[in-house]
Amino acid sequence: MYDLAIIGGGPGGYVAAIRGAQHGLKVLLVEKDALGGTCLNRGCIPTKCFIYDTKLLEAAKTSQLLTGIEALSVDLNKMVARKRGTVKTLVSGLEAIMGSHKIVVARGLGELTSPGRIKVHPIEGPTREHEARHVILATGSRPLVLPFIKVDGHFIQTTDQALDSENIPEKIVIIGGGVIGIEMATIYLNLGSDVTILELLPDILGTEDKEIRLAMGRLLDQRGAKIHLKAKAREARIKGKEVEVVFEDHSGKMVTLRANRLLVATGRAPVLDGIESDRLGLETVGQFVKVNSRLETSLPGVYAIGDLVGGQMLAHKASAEAEVVVANILGGNREVKPNLVPRCIWGLTEIGAIGLSEEEAKAGGRSIKVGRFPFMNSGAAQAMGNKNGFVKIIGDAETGEIMGVHILGEHATDLIGEAVTAMTMEAAVEDLAQAIKPHPTLSEAVMEAAMDWNSLAIHSPKR
Amino acid sequence: MATEVVLPMLGITVEKGKIVEWVKKEGDSVEKGETIFVVEVEKATTEVESPAGGILAKILVPEGVEVPVLTVVGIITEPGEKFSEEDVPQAESPSSVDSVDSVTMVTPQENAPMATGPDGIIKAVPAARRMAKEHGIHLQDISGTGPDGLIFAGDVEAMIAGTARPSDVRASTLARRLAEKERIPLEQVAGTGVRDRIMRQDVQAFLKESETTGTPLGTVIPMSTVRKVIARKMSESAFSAPHIYFFTDTCLDPLLEFRSVVLPGLEKRFDLRLSINDFIIKAVALNILDFPMLNAQIKGEDIHIMSEVNVGLAVAMPEGLIVPAIKNADRSGLVDIARQRIDLVQRARQGKLTLEEMERGTFTISSLAQYDITHFTAILNPPQSGILSIGKTDEKLVMEKGQVKVKRIAQIGLSVDHRIIDGAMAADFLQNLKWKLERPSITYLTV
Numbered sequence: 067m068y069d070l071a072i073i074g075g076g077p078g079g080y081v082a083a084i085r086g087a088q089h090g091l092k093v094l095l096v097e098k099d100a101l102g103g104t105c106l107n108r109g110c111i112p113t114k115c116f117i118y119d120t121k122l123l124e125a126a127k128t129s130q131l132l133t134g135i136e137a138l139s140v141d142l143n144k145m146v147a148r149k150r151g152t153v154k155t156l157v158s159g160l161e162a163i164m165g166s167h168k169i170v171v172a173r174g175l176g177e178l179t180s181p182g183r184i185k186v187h188p189i190e191g192p193t194r195e196h197e198a199r200h201v202i203l204a205t206g207s208r209p210l211v212l213p214f215i216k217v218d219g220h221f222i223q224t225t226d227q228a229l230d231s232e233n234i235p236e237k238i239v240i241i242g243g244g245v246i247g248i249e250m251a252t253i254y255l256n257l258g259s260d261v262t263i264l265e266l267l268p269d270i271l272g273t274e275d276k277e278i279r280l281a282m283g284r285l286l287d288q289r290g291a292k293i294h295l296k297a298k299a300r301e302a303r304i305k306g307k308e309v310e311v312v313f314e315d316h317s318g319k320m321v322t323l324r325a326n327r328l329l330v331a332t333g334r335a336p337v338l339d340g341i342e343s344d345r346l347g348l349e350t351v352g353q354f355v356k357v358n359s360r361l362e363t364s365l366p367g368v369y370a371i372g373d374l375v376g377g378q379m380l381a382h383k384a385s386a387e388a389e390v391v392v393a394n395i396l397g398g399n400r401e402v403k404p405n406l407v408p409r410c411i412w413g414l415t416e417i418g419a420i421g422l423s424e425e426e427a428k429a430g431g432r433s434i435k436v437g438r439f440p441f442m443n444s445g446a447a448q449a450m451g452n453k454n455g456f457v458k459i460i461g462d463a464e465t466g467e468i469m470g471v472h473i474l475g476e477h478a479t480d481l482i483g484e485a486v487t488a489m490t491m492e493a494a495v496e497d498l499a500q501a502i503k504p505h506p507t508l509s510e511a512v513m514e515a516a517m518d519w520n521s522l523a524i525h526s527p528k529r
Numbered sequence: 530m531a532t533e534v535v536l537p538m539l540g541i542t543v544e545k546g547k548i549v550e551w552v553k554k555e556g557d558s559v560e561k562g563e564t565i566f567v568v569e570v571e572k573a574t575t576e577v578e579s580p581a582g583g584i585l586a587k588i589l590v591p592e593g594v595e596v597p598v599l600t601v602v603g604i605i606t607e608p609g610e611k612f613s614e615e616d617v618p619q620a621e622s623p624s625s626v627d628s629v630d631s632v633t634m635v636t637p638q639e640n641a642p643m644a645t646g647p648d649g650i651i652k653a654v655p656a657a658r659r660m661a662k663e664h665g666i667h668l669q670d671i672s673g674t675g676p677d678g679l680i681f682a683g684d685v686e687a688m689i690a691g692t693a694r695p696s697d698v699r700a701s702t703l704a705r706r707l708a709e710k711e712r713i714p715l716e717q718v719a720g721t722g723v724r725d726r727i728m729r730q731d732v733q734a735f736l737k738e739s740e741t742t743g744t745p746l747g748t749v750i751p752m753s754t755v756r757k758v759i760a761r762k763m764s765e766s767a768f769s770a771p772h773i774y775f776f777t778d779t780c781l782d783p784l785l786e787f788r789s790v791v792l793p794g795l796e797k798r799f800d801l802r803l804s805i806n807d808f809i810i811k812a813v814a815l816n817i818l819d820f821p822m823l824n825a826q827i828k829g830e831d832i833h834i835m836s837e838v839n840v841g842l843a844v845a846m847p848e849g850l851i852v853p854a855i856k857n858a859d860r861s862g863l864v865d866i867a868r869q870r871i872d873l874v875q876r877a878r879q880g881k882l883t884l885e886e887m888e889r890g891t892f893t894i895s896s897l898a899q900y901d902i903t904h905f906t907a908i909l910n911p912p913q914s915g916i917l918s919i920g921k922t923d924e925k926l927v928m929e930k931g932q933v934k935v936k937r938i939a940q941i942g943l944s945v946d947h948r949i950i951d952g953a954m955a956a957d958f959l960q961n962l963k964w965k966l967e968r969p970s971i972t973y974l975t976v
Contacts, residue, residue, distance in 0.1 A: 465706050492701030492729050 068094045070395065071184045071198030073176035073340065076103020078372030078384030079204035080160060085392040087167035094196055095169055096176030096186050098339075101160040103206050104373075105381040107153055112229040113249050115149040117412045120256030140257065142232055149229065172196075177340035178203065178348075181365045187340075200367050200395050203341060203355060204384065207334035207373035212241070215302045215330055221309045222302060222328045225250065235259055235327035239311045241299045242331035243270035248282070248413045250329055255289050255414065262323060264297040264313050271411065275423035275472040277458060282474065285414040285454070294321075302328055336374045351376065359401040361391050369395075383407045408486045410479040415454055418482025420489060421470035424460055433463040437495065437519025439511045441475045443526055446506040452476045457515035459485075459495060466494030477508050484512055495519045531610070532581035534603035536568060536596055544757070546570045547595040548602060553585045559605060566602070573882040583607045597681070653680035660685040700727035707732045713739075717748055759849045766911040770946040774906045775955050779963045781922050781937045784808055787969035799864050806842065807867045809894060812965045812972055813917060814838045814858035817892060820958045822950055824891045826912040832949050841890030841910060842870060844877045852910055853882050854890030863973065898922060904940040914950055915958070918942035941966075 070086045072079045075097030083095040100107050123140045126132055164171050174188035178201060185195045209224035211217055219227045225246060234257045240247045243265030251261045263270065263286075270286075270293060271279050286293060296316035303310050309328040315321050336353050343349075349356040349364035354376035361369050369391045372384030383402065390400045411417040427434045441447035441455035455475015461468050471485035488498050498516035503509045517523045536546050546568040553565050565579040579585075583605045590602040653661070653668050657680045661668050666685060673680035698715045700708070704727045708715045711732070718735045720727035752760065788805060796802055817824045817838050825834045841854035853873035855866055876882050893910045896919040907918040922939040941963065945955045965972040 465703060465710075467703050492703040494702040494706065497702055 068092050068170075068196060068198040070094070070200045070202065070392075071176075071196060072096065072202045072204055073178065073184065074103065074204035074206055074337075074372070074374075075101040075160075075171070076204060076206045076372065076384065077105045077381040078206070078374075078388045079103070079202065080164070081385040082202050082204065082371070082388035082392055083169045084163060084167055085389055086395070087169050089392065089396055091392075091395075093167075093169045094172060094184070094198060095164065096172045096174065096184065098173070098175045098189075100157050101164065101171070102153070102157050104208075106156055106160075108226050108229060110381055111153055111156060112149045113225070113253070114412060115152050116145065116229065116253045117249065117256075119145050119148065120253050124256040142234060142257075146230060146232055175340050176205075178342075178346060178368070180346065181368050185340075200369070202388070202391055203363070203368065203370040203374055204372050204388070205337040205339065205341065205374050206384075207336050207379060209330065210333045210335040211330050212299060212332055214300075215241075215328075217330065218304065221304045221307075221326075222330065224330050228329055235325070237325040238262070238327045238329060239264065239309070239323050239325045240329045240331055241302075241311075242333065243267070243293065243295075244331065244333065245271065245409075245411050247329075247331035248286075248411060250331060251286065251291055252413050255286075255291060260290070260325075262292040262294070262325070264294050264299055264311070266296065266298060268295055270295070271417075273409065274411075274417065274419055275458065275470070276425055277456075278417055278419065278423075278472050278474050281456070282411075282413050282415075282417065289414060334373060334379055336376070338374075360394050360399065361387055361401075362394075377404060378407055378409065380407065380409070406486065406490050408482050410482065412479065415452075415475055416473075416478035418473040418478035418480070418485075419471065420482055420485050421468065422460060423470060423472070424458070427460045427469045432469075434460055434469065435463045435495075435519055436460050437515045437517070437523075439515035439518055439523055439526065441508070441511060443514070444506075444508060444511045445525075446508050446510065447475070449506060450476065450508075455511075457481070457511045459498070459512075459515045459519055461495040461519055466496055468493065468495055468498065471512075473512070475508070475511075481508055481512055484509060531586065531607075532583065532605040533601045534565060534580060534585075534605055536590075536598050536600045536602050537577060538598050545595050545597050548590055548592055549574060551588055551592055551603075552576075553579075555585055555588050557585050558608065559583065559585050569880075570884055573880075573884045573887055575884045579605065581605050583610070654682060656682040657685045698727065699724070700732075701729060703729040704732045707736075711736055714751065717750075753849075755849045762911055763908055766909045770909050770911065770914075771948060772906070772909065772944050773947045773952055773955065775943045775945075775952075775959045776904055776940055777959050777963050778925075778938050779941050779966050780927075781805075781939050781966070784966055784969045785937060787973070795864060799868075801864065801867050801871065803863055803867050804870070805898075806894070806896060807863055807870060808969065808973070809896075809917075809919070809966065810840045810842070810855055810858050810866050810870070811861075811863055812962060813892060813894060814840050814861075815972065816958060816962045816965060818859050819961060820954065822954060823915040823945070823958055825914050825949055826891070827914075827946070827949060828912070835891040837889070837891065839889045839891045841893040841913075842873070843893060843895040843910075844874055846877065851877055851882070851887060852890055852893055853877055853886045854893075856889060893917070894919065898939065904942050906942060907944045909944055909946055914946040915955075916944045917962075918944065 069091035071094040072082050073096045075095050079095060080101055083093045086093045105111065119140065123138065127135055127138050129135060172186045174186040177185040177187060179185050179195065182197055182199065182201065183195060184198060184201065185193055187193050209226060211224065215222060217224055223231070228250060235254070237260040238254050239262045240251055241264045243263045247263055248270060251263055254261050269279050270283060283293065294313065294315055298314040299311065300314055301312035308324050308326060311323045311325065311328055313321055336355065341348065346365060355363055355370040355374050357363055357370050357375050361371055363370050371387035371391055373379045377383065386402045386407065390402050393400045405421055408418065408420040422430070424436060437459040439457045441453045447453045447455065455478065458472040459468065460470040468485065468489050471482065473481050495516050499513060501513060503513045514523045514525055518526055521529055548566050549569045550567040552567065553559050559565055559579045559582065561580065561582040562578045564576040565585065566577050567574050568577055585603060586606040587604040589604070590596050590600065596602065653673065658668065660682055668680060671680050671684050673684050699720065700715050701722065705715065707729055708718070713732055713735055715727055718727050718731050721731050722728040784805065788803065788808060792803060821834050824838055825832050837857055838859040839854040839856050840858040841852040843850055843852050855861070855869045855873070858866055873882065873886060890910065890913060892913055893916040895907045895916060897905060898919050898921050900921060902920050904920040905918050907916045909916050920940045922937050924935055925938045927934050927936045941959070943955055943959045
């Protein structure tokens with residue numbers, strides 16, 4: 067009898083396992099593949115490896131200082147190998163941590179037979195059933211592919227295959243202008259591919275603040291990416307050594323594109339392998355498992371976290387939910403506030419954001435003020451030689467509550483951490499303005515934006 | 530020689546005052562008797578005159594800070610005299626200790642953000658230092674409630690009694706701001722954040738609970754200054770003045786009829802609306818002229834019959850009851866009474882009454898006519914000797930000369946200080962008042 071059994075060893079499941087073990091629970095973790103889940107094996111980490119590698123190439127190729135750059139190219143095999151090595155290091159590190167906590171890791175597909183009962187189906191060997199007082203479902207998600215598209219893995223790919231491809235497509239079409247589509251487009255643009263993005267919605271990166279979307283759209287445009295908005299993909303077929311993609315453009319006209327590859331980045335669907343929701347009586351919302359704010363499902367003693375429950379499908383959201391669930395199992399009463407979950411995008415430059423966009427904040431009916439600071443005015447950004455970016459802070463005019471922070475530019479994904487801490491601690495905009503920042507760093511830009519919120523920025527002309 | 534400017538004793542019950550404005554600034558010359566600062570006490574503001582002529586050399590208590598009465602708030606030097614910091618009373622100076630415990634002065638570190646001066650000395654009044662020393666308490670362990678953290682004797686007392694507030698309530702900025710806005714004492718809010726830090730949701734939960742259930746059961750609310758004053762006055766009155774109560778049914782038909790006749794003309798001519806209370810105030814004032822003992826106050830062994838008839842009107846405020854008084858109501862016309870009443874009530878709501886307006890009353894009227902209350906007994910507003918309590922006006926069946934009639938009747942009550950007013954006199958007063966109210970054309974004839 068375990069205290070806690072977890073199905074899925076991704077950033078939701080393994081965090082729950084470690085946290086549970088730290089508090090003295092006897093923990094079983096069921097994983098059918100490698101620890102670390104999508105994030106570590108097929109998502110966050112592999113894409114970041116490629117982003118930084120290809121960014122280095124792009125920076126070198128476009129350098130105004132380096133000489134002999136004409137002949138520069140990247141060894142894709144080595145890039146893939148570095149990524150594999152990185153993933154391997156991290157996965158084996160996780161395994162060591164699991165071992166140190168005496169967490170039992172069962173390899174195989176985990177099946178929830180009833181609340182408190184889990185069957186593990188290994189690839190080889192006999193099935194075993196386990197009992198546990200508490201069960202956390204953390205089975206994650208997989209790429210969602212449009213029904214008329216057949217992924218062959220070579221010409222038509224999802225990120226699952228794209229991150230292991232050993233050749234660079236000359237011309238690529240990406241269906242989906244969300245976070246995954248934009249990050250993959252960045253990798254291909256840096257590698258020199260001709261990139262076309264088809265987005266169904268009126269804009270790319272629909273969840274982000276309008277100024278951020280505009281700035282990123284402009285960068286993509288400058289780098290030659292072709293973006294079709296309100297574009298409905300209709301057909302995709304392999305013709306010889308090419309892919310033919312048919313889509314209906316914003317005016318309703320049918321357009322045919324030919325490319326060497328098609329990447330489908332149209333979102334992700336929850337993985338319910340081994341969880342027969344109908345038979346178990348597990349309530350769902352659409353495809354996702356339904357949970358309350360304490361992350362309890364409709365089944366007693368069964369919790370669900372991460373991509374499986376929908377919302378923001380982010381590794382750190384899953385990890386935060388894992389901690390909350392364990393705290394609640396131990397008698398606490400915590401919840402994850404969606405508004406305090408940051409969002410990071412590694413595009414042609416970085417985006418870090420948290421909380422409400424200006425449009426959402428205005429729609430909420432509260433009186434708001436916006437503070438801005440451009441990297442152009444930052445000594446650190448100028449010295450770095452990359453002054454493309456800005457910090458934008460939205461605060462409640464009356465209480466000073468930080469309602470949203472949006473950063474575009476180099477290191478935005480790190481810079482947003484400060485806003486996350488400030489908002490979690492319920493600091494006011496003025497608190498952010500009063501914290502002393504080291505000079506010369508980009509973190510000063512956050513402070514200056516907070517100062518600008520009260521029209522008191524130092525390195526900005528009088529406004 | 531330098532002269533200390535102190536926050537004066539502003540009334541027998543006044544403990545603290547807040548300087549809302551320094552009319553004179555540091556370096557200004559000032560005449561003796563000239564207004565030097567404005568102090569707010571019990572929501573009323575009073576101008577304070579300079580005790581001496583010279584130069585206002587130093588302001589020790591800035592605007593917006595509440596300090597006990599008799600606190601030295603500034604220093605005046607003679608013209609030509611050079612001001613030195615030594616002229617400022619020092620915290621340890623025994624000469625500055627006076628009879629009123631805990632009431633002394635502020636050390637001179639202007640703008641010092643902490644209770645600790647630049648020299649590392651903790652700012653505390655001498656009485657507090659003495660008491661702390663006697664009880665072996667370290668001043669640095671005490672969180673002062675005075676300006677810039679100045680420690681008063683009361684803070685030491687609270688420490689000794691174990692009722693001192695934690696010097697540092699840990700709360701987020703947003704929680705603090707919400708608590709400030711909603712006037713919630715953070716000490717009573719349970720924190721759910723890291724290490725029980727108070728988060729905004731905790732304040733919201735507290736607010737919600739207070740809204741749905743009133744003040745939550747089991748909470749402790751520190752009395753506001755206003756409430757303390759009311760509490761002291763009420764118990765002083767209830768326990769020192771033996772009250773007797775009288776009630777009489779008064780037919781208001783003639784007065785209501787009279788008012789409806791005179792109202793349109795007066796409204797047109799003076800642009801104000803006479804309320805029924807204005808008529809009652811006038812009738813009471815006229816009745817006091819017939820029974821001057823109801824305008825009396827006990828002072829020591831003497832009964833002082835006050836020379837002015839100032840009729841106070843109890844005004845309910847969220848912070849508590851206040852009683853601004855209409856001056857010379859006996860000699861004022863109805864229109865003047867109405868004007869005074871409108872102005873006083875309006876300024877009461879804005880917190881802009883002067884202390885004089887609140888303390889000049891010689892008789893009080895308390896009306897609950899807008900409530901479904903037939904009658905009530907009122908506690909005297911000390912040091913006054915009479916208070917009238919007015920209940921609602923009801924239509925009632927009355928026998929008159931063998932006939933059943935419908936009349937609008939209000940029950941009017943009178944509470945008097947039995948030490949100086951005998952039952953017969955009180956009954957006579959109330960009966961005569963009833964007579965006046967029921968015969969308005971005669972009562973207000975001279976108006």
